[in-house]
Amino acid sequence: MADPVTRAGAVIHAVLDADTLQELAGDADSEVRAELARHPDLPPSVRDALAVDPALSVRVNIFARPDTPEHVRAQIHTSVHELSLSMADPSPDADDETVLQWYQDVAAPTELRILRLQWVTADPLPHIDSPYVSFRVSAAVSKALPADAVARLLDDEEEIVRLTMARTAPHLVDPATAENIERRYRRRDKFTFWWDYEEVLTFPSEALRRFAIDPEPRLRSFAPRDPNLPSELAEKLASDPEDRVRRAVAPHRNLPLPSLFRLLSDSSEHVAEAAGASPFLPVERMEWLLPRAGLWPP
Template sequence: MDHDIRLPKLLHHLPHALYGLARAGALPEEIAARLAADRDPEVRALRAECEGADGGRHGLFAADPEAEVRIALAQNPELSPELTARLGADADPAVREAVARRAQAPAEDLHRALLADPEATVRIAACRHRPPADLHGALLDDPVTRRHVVGFLDLDPGTAARLARDPDEQVRERLAAHPGLSAELRAALGRDPDPGVRGKVFERADATPRERARIFAWLTAGALRSAQDPGGARDEDFLCEAMLAWLDLAAYPWVEPDPLPHADSPFAGLRCAAARSTALPDEARARLLDDGNPRVRFLALAGRAEVDPVVAEELDRRQGGMVKHGGRPADCVTFPPETLRRFAADPDAWMRLLALRDPDLPPELLERLAADRDEGVRQATAEHPRVPVEALVRLLGDTDEAVVEAAAASPVLPVGVMRALLDRADAAGGPPPRLAACEGDCRHGASER
């Protein structure tokens, strides 16, 4: 029962407990109202971003004196068109920029206003959504929006030739990715001095094997220079290294319909795209399961109709905690409960995390994992739907901020504990925690959040 649960005497990260509580989805009205009126604008901002429209407080957040809160509200997917328009005319350009960056396209009149905003950052953000065709010319003439409108153009030869000569490499990079690019300009941009421009040509479906090989060799040479002589390397050489890493991660959607020609490509990115394809023959997929690149192995495994749990576990252990591609081999299989419970005692924290995928993990194992030496395991335990309340409340006193936030955000947290957290914060008094931390060192700037 709530009245039997007591907060830890020492809360190392009380502000972060409030941040986690503010991020929680459904909250009792009493708790949601107190968070919406909290003295710390970061707490109010977190609540503004996630609170549903049915809470009736969006108007309160829209009138908050702190721009941080209004910016957060602008990202709330349930924001009404009326409040979206109000924030789109906010006096603070950062708020207007946040409106322009919303995932939902704004109403046309608001979109036009944002595209014509006096602040460059707002105009750039507004180019996230397709601009009206009659504004393309003005956006091309504006140096700060030119690069952002290129992808929306119905490209004509004259405009394409002019953009290929643009001094802004990002304009040329967007042009290099345009589906309407001619073969002549593609070849020219494949010799561009900027690594990003050449990389976009490499990614194109219509790039010839010779073009792709030449670009890769040029990027590799630059990356080698940066590795061998970092002090004497040019900026372009470091960009070559970054572009090579990107080419391993790019999507190459044109490979997936016909993956077999690319299954043995010398380029890891193309092998990844082939491994991702459901049209890849089993024989080729088996070869990619032994590929030297861990991302290729993962995608080859993920594309199989049936995955052997033993193979998935072996590949996961080989990966060794490195997730550079948004997944791990264990994601490709549903381990039986007995295997997941075995992982709870594994010496590797990377594998102990898997135990928490068991929705019916016994309380004694959850108690053990809540006291794990690894903070990542403790955080995942705090997020488990069946974590014992006593263990969850102890995690509120954890020394790791992320663990504390996860525990406070848990739907298992009793209302009485939520109330006690807010009471403890109220009793602490004084200025908001972030400001108190820098008082004396940054007295003049403390109010500028």
């Protein structure tokens, strides 16, 4: 606690007697105050004082506490968004600490959004209609939600809530809801990119075959998930103008060989790699391909 290098990390383990509280609450280092804001034994008077701390990172930690009164939480949410927008850029000669604090303050609204709160997940029902995205996402992580609560979160106005709930309980997502979620999906930020790489939701064969001629490229790329996709549909998808669709169908077992061979020289490297990795590529074509890829002979 006496060493500036280790003080912030030690705060959470400190016994908060009156002298320690006074020292930590007035510490010049905002990281120390932010850690104090997380302390489970924080008295209400100090908690409320830190709720208006000049450093927004401190306010965020007060926002995330289970014992923070709702009116205080709402005030923090509003103030963080307003203050972060009104902050002037640091001057060119500002020291490193000032610049770091500026970055933390500007990022504070995002921090409010991406918080994952275990105490909310442990008792999710009171929070499924929370005005805060992070609370609804934390509730959606719970595996103990009743079906009606799951349905409400699957139809949440915020995409990250819908996707989180779908990943938590994919077995409760009916085909119509699954299609609605996928049709509404738009990759907007780095926090939802995982949805592009996980096959969370499943669809019956009839839906997948319908997707093969859908105007939406994302849904067309789902069609090859049908292991029995008719060869004529697979062939059509192999000529799709969208790379992601051609890449998805390249390793399909029902893709006619002429189409598979054509994809080996596709203009998209990712499509060509998918075709080259197809387990249905004939051995003789593999032997033809390996020297051209510089992989054989050793």
